[in-house]
Amino acid sequence: WSKNASSQSISYSTKALTFLKSGISDVNKLDKEKLLLASYYSGCAINLTKTTAPHAFSYFLTIKFSVPHGFAVIFTLKEFIKINLASEESKVNFFKKLDGIYFELNDLYLVIDKILKESGYKYLLDISSFNDCEKYINEDRLNNNPVKIFKRNFNSIYLNSLKYHTS
Numbered sequence: 001w002s003k004n005a006s007s008q009s010i011s012y013s014t015k016a017l018t019f020l021k022s023g024i025s026d027v028n029k030l031d032k033e034k035l036l037l038a039s040y041y042s043g044c045a046i047n048l049t050k051t052t053a054p055h056a057f058s059y060f061l062t063i064k065f066s067v068p069h070g071f072a073v074i075f076t077l078k079e080f081i082k083i084n085l086a087s088e089e090s091k092v093n094f095f096k097k098l099d100g101i102y103f104e105l106n107d108l109y110l111v112i113d114k115i116l117k118e119s120g121y122k123y124l125l126d127i128s129s130f131n132d133c134e135k136y137i138n139e140d141r142l143n144n145n146p147v148k149i150f151k152r153n154f155n156s157i158y159l160n161s162l163k164y165h166t167s
Helices: 007-023 032-049 053-065 069-084 088-097 105-119 151-165
Strands: none
Touching: 007 032, 007 088, 053 069, 053 151, 069 105, 069 151
8 A cells, every 4th residue: 555556566575465365374384485475566666666654653562662663564564554545445456456365454454453363462552552653753754654644643542542452
């Protein structure tokens, strides 16, 4: 969904998601080779497009709370899926580009949940964790997001994301 997306980056992204889906399909065993290929193709896409809002927001969590980068990106990912795919048109276009790999938002949410469950990672954050977040948001990455994100919404994006990661 990067503003800089191209047919090549979409092709790489689609390959990455295909490998991701097949790499986590067996509930008893992750296919690490497929996950490595998913990572590789994701990197190829990012190399062409640069990252977007979930990355822009991740730096705060890594710098301030030592959340590993990948988990810092995942922290807001569901919220940015919701934000970036809020309109029916954006959803249709997004899933069309996925070429049948995933069909609905819940499928994507389940993948994120499975990654977190398998990792065992727990976020040690609470409602007060995000008070000075705006100082750490990477504007270059944020400006590459397809939906404009305003500073006044930064804190609420973190707070909305927190509900996805508390039991």
